[in-house]
Amino acid sequence: MHDDISRRDWIKTVGVAGAGALVPLDALVAAGSANPAPLPSATSQATGEIVELTSTSEIFIPPRGRGFMKFSFDFPEPSVVFGNYRFGFLAFTDENTYGLDRTKLRAEGNDDQLRVTCDGFIWAGGQERAPGTLVATLRRSGTTIEWDTVVEMDRPIKTVTSIVRGVPRGQVSFGAGQFTDARDNELLAGYPFGAGDLHGPGSANGMSTPLLMIQPAPDDVVFVSSLDDRVRPKRFYLAPGDSGYRVEAIYEHDAWRNDKRVTVPRWRLGHAKSGEEAVNQHMAHVERAFAIQKWETRTDVPDWMRRVAMVTTLHGMHYTGFMFNDYARMLETARWIATQIPADRVLLFLSAWDGRYYWDYPNYHVSDRMGGEVGFRKLIAETHALGFKVMPMFGTNAANRKLATWPAIADGATSKIDGDVYNLNWVDWNNDRHQDGWLAYMNLGADSWRHWLEGRIGEMIERYGVDAYFLDIAGGHVNSTNGDMHEGTRRLVMDLRAKHPTVACVGEMPYDALHGFIPMYHAGGGPRWQPYSRFFQHLSSPAPGRGSSGVHESGFGRFNPETLSLSPNAIPTLQVVDDTFRDHRDVMAAIIQRAKQRAGIT
Secondary structure: OOOOOOHHHHHHHHOOOOOOOOOOOHHHHHHOOOOOOOOOOOOOOOOOOEEOOEOOOOOOOOOOOOOOOOOOOOOEOOEEEEOOEEEEEEEEEOOOEEEEOHHHEEEEEOOOEEEEEEOOEEEHHHOEEEOOEEEEEEEEEOOEEEEEEEEEOOOOEEEEEEEEEEEEOOEEEEOOOOOEOOOOOOEEEEEOHHHHOOOOOOOOEEOOOOEEEEEEEOOEEEEEEEOOOOOOOEEEEEEEOOOEEEEEEEEEOOOOOOOOEEEEEEEEEEEEOOHHHHHHHHHHHHHHHHOOOOHHHOOOOOHHHHOOOEEEEEEOEOOOOOEOOOHHHHHHHHHHHOOOOOHHHEEEEEEOOOOOOOOOOOOOOOOOOOOHHHHHHHHHHHHHHHOOEEEEEEEOOEEEOOOOOHHHOHHHEOEOOOOOEOEOOOOOOOOOOOOOOOEEEEOOOOHHHHHHHHHHHHHHHHHHOOOEEEEEOOOOOOOOOOOOHHHHHHHHHHHHHHHOOOOEEEEEOOOHHHHHOOOEEEOOOOHHHOOOOEEEOOOOOOOOOOOEOOOOOOOEOOOOOOOOOOOOOOEOEEEEOOOHHHHOHHHHHHHHHHHHHHHOOO
C-alpha cells in the first residue's frame, strides 16, 4: 500500500464529512492553550490525517544489514499524523498480534493535542477482526510530544507497542550510552537486563535506563524515553529506511497480572541540542520516580564505605572444587595487605567463600574444605581486628535444583511472561563445551525465595558480624509470572536494613531504579551513575600475572602491567587468585600504592 491518502478519505476518517477535518476537544484544548514553538516541518500531511501504512512501509526489505525476526507479509499499520511524526499502535496477547482496524479508527483534536480512538482490532494481517478498544492521547509542548495509551481487549494484554515514523537516521545511543554509527543495521535494545532477553537468538542489547537517542546532526538529538515510575520491560526497535527509522517503543505489562485493560505509562519524544541535554531531561524523571539521591546525601551509606580506598577480591573455590584461597590463605594475604595500607580503608570481598562457586548456591554455609567453622570465624575476627571490612557473596537469583534444599524454594523459580521457565543456563561451568542447565533462575518477588535468601544473609550477619553482603546479578531483572522481581529485591534489602541498619548492601549490574536503595556496585560504573553510587571492578577482572579471572567462568584475560588493569571509573580493585600472593607481591604492592595515591593516603 502507498503512504498517501486523499483529503476526502481523511475527512471521512477524522470527522463527519463536511464538518471539518479536525474536531476540537474542549478538555484537550483547555489543557494546552499555550502557543508552543512549531515542530520542524518535514511532512505535508495534516494533523490527524490517517495514513495507510504496513509493517514494511519505508524500511529496507529485505534488510541490508543485521535484521531481526519479522512477519513475511505486510501487516497493516494505519498511522495518525501528529507533529512531525506518524503514530501507530500494536497490541499483543499471549496468542497473537493485533493491529488497529482502519475502518474504526478516528482522530480528534488539533496541533497541540490529539485523541486517537480505535474501536476494534485486526489480526491475521488484516484478514480477521477482533473486539477491543485503544485510546491514545498525544500532547505537544514545543518540540516535545508525550502520549498515553489505554488498551482494552477480551483477553489478557501482554504488550503494547507504539510505532513512530518520521524519526531521522543518525548515530544511535541506548540507555544514555555512547553514540554509534549503526549503518543499515536494525537495532534492538531492552530495559533492564535486555528486557529479560539478554541471552539467546535475537536477544536485545541491555539498557540501564529506558532512553533512546538518535543524533542526525551535531546540534540535534531526537530522543524517546519512558516516564514509567515502576520497573517494567521496555524495548526500542529501530528498522532503517532511506531517510528515517521506523521506531517501536514497546511496553511489556506485568507478567503476574492478567489485565484485560492496560494503561501504558507515558512516553516522551523530543528534540535536544545535545545528548547531555536529552539525558538530563530523562534523569530528572528517573530521580523523582525512584527516589534516587546523590552520593553525598545518601543515608544508606555507612561511614566506612565512604572511606573505602581499595577493594580486594579474595577468590575462594572454583565450581570444579579447585581452591584458589582457603580461609587461612585469605587471612595470610590480608595480614600482609595491612602492612601496606591502613586496613580500615580496605573492603575484603569474599568471592566463593561457601564452597564450589555456584554449585553450592543457595546453601551458603562455610566450607569444610576451606577451613570450616573455626577457620572462617578466625578469618573474620582477625581481619576485623586489623580494621578491614568484610563482604561475602550471595547469588540474588541462582539455585541448584540438584541440592536437597531445592523443594523448599522451588516455587521461587522464574517463568517469563509467556510461561516458559527461565534458567541460568548460559555458562559452560565444566568445560564439556555444553552450556549447563542445572541452575534455576530465581525470583525475589516470590516469598519463598526472598525469605530463604534473607535468612541465609541474616545468619551470616548475626553469626559472624560481616559488614556488608554482595548480591550477584542483582540487576538481572526478568518479568516473571510469580511476582515483581524488582519489588522483591527492594523488600529484601529494606527488610535486612531494618534488622541490621549498619550492614551495607552491594549489588551487581545496576539499572536505574536499583540506585534508589543500593549505594555500591560491582562494575557498571559509567559516568552517568557516578553521582549516585560507587563502583569497584568486576571479580573477573584479570589478576596480576597470567590474568586469571579466579572463580569466574571467563578463564583468563590480559593483565596490563602499565595501567595495572585499574579502571579510571572504579575504586581500585586487587584480584587475588592462587598465585597472586605467592608470585606477584610486587604487583600487589604497586596496585596498593596506586590506590593510596588516588585516595590521598600518605
